[in-house]
Amino acid sequence: MSYKNYKKFESVELVNRMWPSNTITKAPIWCSVDLRDGNQSLPIPMNVEKKTKMFYLLKEMGFKEIEVGFPSASKAEFDFTRKLIEENMLGDDMTIQVLTQAREGLIEKTFQAIEGCKKAIVHVYNSTSTLQRKVVFKKDKKAIIDIAVKGVKLIKEFAKKSNVEDIVLEYSPESFTGTELDFALEICEAVIKAWKPTEQNKIIINLPATVEMSMPNVYADQIEWFCKNISCRECVTVSVHTHNDRGTGVAATELAMLAGADRVEGTLFGNGERTGNLDMLTVAMNLYSQGIDPELKIDDINHIISVYEECTMLKVHERHPYAGELVYTAFSGSHQDAIKKGLDEYNKKDNEYWEVPYLPINPSDIGREYEAIIRINSQSGKGGIAYILENEYGYRLPKKMHPEVGKLIQNVTDKTGKELNPQEIYNIFEKEYFEQDTILSLNKFESIIEDKNTNNKDVKVTVTAEVTFKGKTKHIKGTGNGPIAAFVNGIRELDIEPFKLVEYEEHSMNGGADAHAVAYIGLINEDDKIKFGIGKDSNINLASIRALICAINRHMK
Structure with a gap:
């Protein structure tokens, strides 16, 4: 390994940056890309039945904008888009988003797919990064701008002839994070000039971290710089679409929101190419934990996990934020003791705010139960064991008895090296205190x-x-x-x-x-x-x- 093979990502010259002093006060406009960006990254893509089930989950959760496919790319994508429209599966307040490259044949096919739709976002993109211009397209900046502008003009022509009531344009300079900022601004200005948005009919400019290349604060600088320098900002919805190559997709998105982003694209549990897209559920739960309405229905996380795993054939990791099987479980003895005391204190009073050590949210808010919080293995302490005996079986052990019972259980876990479930703990407890050979x-x-x-x-x-x-x-x-x-x-x-x-x-x-x-x-x-x-x-x-x-x-x- 040689770290010298890699160069440092250049920082942004941003005078008087504002985002570090800003706060998030409301949810962004959410757009799920599970059915397209997420689906294309699956080892076994969803069939129509699974895509339909996933669509209904997203609808049930309250997503108003859903990217449903790339209808010009395959018959399956086209047919699914038609199914949504012809079978009236869309809510009156919902907008489907369809993806297309800036090519006439593909744009025409895209408009055929959305015929009869009430409202649609047509998402056109072309790659603008320095590296792809050099090694993939071998084109200069002017040629890349021409591709984008030509595509936008074609969409405008087809929109005039379409029977779709309301068409919104979304443009993405793909690989925005690998594009010179001044060139990203130049190509977006050209697109805006061709489309002519208004405050009532805004254009969506999506600035994707197609590959996460920098620390999240640098991405925030890029977004703030763009928001400050784009013309007619009032006519533009600034959207972000982060990936997770550095493991900081959520942080990059949240800082981008501080920097001025209005809209967020992502997937459930971060499914996406390579290390994944933004996990929208984590961002939504982060907002919720700060007392902000996420404007998504996420109070039954087990149901969301069940449908997601069935449709994608992927597993949600045990330590996944908020959703993982083990995230409301404490093995550490000191953690168990603190949780028990915190729950006791919380349940005693009419508290305005949830405050329990090690539990940033109340698990019951998302359909989880307290029974799973404490689990016992060789690393567990006396407080956790006492918690199980009280909450599962009703024995409120005296404080001075905790060490004795804790040692009794730990002797077993040390010997077996295994985790004990509540019934096994009670069996040991019962045998010691109620079933001994008596003198x-x-x-x-x-x-x-x-x-x-x-x-x-x-x-x-x-x-x-x-x-x-x-x-x-x-x-x-x-x-x-x-x-x-x-x-x-x-x-x-x-x-x-x-x-x-x-x-x-x-x-x-x-x-x-x-x-x-x-x-x-x-x-x-x-x-x-x-x-x-x-x-x-x-x-x-x-x-x-x-x-x-x-x-x-x-x-x-």
């Missing part, structure tokens, strides 16, 4: 309050119980200031190592008449080791006793 078990239990005056701090509770200890049935009796204290005093006669109760919490599960109580008890032994037990029962006293017995068994095993 001590409870057979019968009864408690009696000797002093029923609840205002008396010296209230006495007597517990009688039948237990099985090390395989033998034992009858115990104890008195204390509550059922737990009384039971503890009753089992002192058994051969159980000394312990001290240091943690106790309880809560109800499910709610309603059949609600169960869950109790958590932490015991510390003479070695200062704390272990927790959990008990569940419809009676809170029994739940507490079961939690105590569970903790004792876990200490003694």
Whole structure:
């Protein structure tokens, strides 16, 4: 590899550039090119059935401008364009866009394809880049301008004879980013002069990064320079069409919008030649996350993914912004803990704004569920495991119990090297706290309050119980200031190592008449080791006793 084989892209001499100080306040005019630019880049192009399904998805999402094909390039493209018109598939507020080169036969065929359409954008282009003029066309600048102007004049003639109610011209100096700025301006001025747009009937000048050749700020400079220098700016809709060769297509588009672009062309999930076109969904979601209406219906991302994958036979990457399977999933323990705390805080209050660590948007806004946020592997932490046990199964573990349960799960993930789903996590949890081989078990239990005056701090509770200890049935009796204290005093006669109760919490599960109580008890032994037990029962006293017995068994095993 030799970096010396490549030359630096020249910067733009732009005095008092304005775009760094600008802000985006509204959505651009969107134009989907999935059915043409996206389709031509597929290993297996869409058939008519799939193109129709994709068209209806784009229509459902709210796209008003859709490039439907290059009707003069093939019979399939021509027939699909006719199908849209003849079968009245277009909405009254929709405009189809058709692509053509600046050649008479191709332009004539294009107008045949759009006959009877209410409104159409005829998109004509020719390559203007320095490199293509030199090695592909071997023509000078004047010859390249002549091609563009001749094409525009032909479109104007055919438009006069057409029965299409409203025809808009779009012109692209293809490979704009590889064209000298002054020449790009010169050829666009020639096109404007030939077409004669007005403020009511604007021309679209599309400035494509056909190949992404520079940092996105340089592209923004190019767009701002063009917007400042083009004549009759009020009669021009400036459009951008970025590719992703440097991986910054989204950034280039957003900076171009700051620089004055009115309109954006792109595809769903960035499907396109080489590394792809602009991903319009990412730009739309970026606007949404900043409190700006994207003016597209994107609240069911799973449906969009499903249709897209079926039609294109491409897969949306697991880490794709906003849409990927894993983008609302946290494996890192610290991330999981922060997400859990953020969700708890958000759900407590009537918040005006969504603010949860690591989640730039609320997943439910686009049809995702919270259940997928936390997933557990060897990199996970105690907070994520506690989140799953609470949100999937209703156990609100005491904070001091989190490390114990986290270590329990991590021992399994370290051993297997695999991710655990919620059911697998619960199975481990259940086996440890509810299904262990017991040294001590409870057979019968009864408690009696000797002093029923609840205002008396010296209230006495007597517990009688039948237990099985090390395989033998034992009858115990104890008195204390509550059922737990009384039971503890009753089992002192058994051969159980000394312990001290240091943690106790309880809560109800499910709610309603059949609600169960869950109790958590932490015991510390003479070695200062704390272990927790959990008990569940419809009676809170029994739940507490079961939690105590569970903790004792876990200490003694």
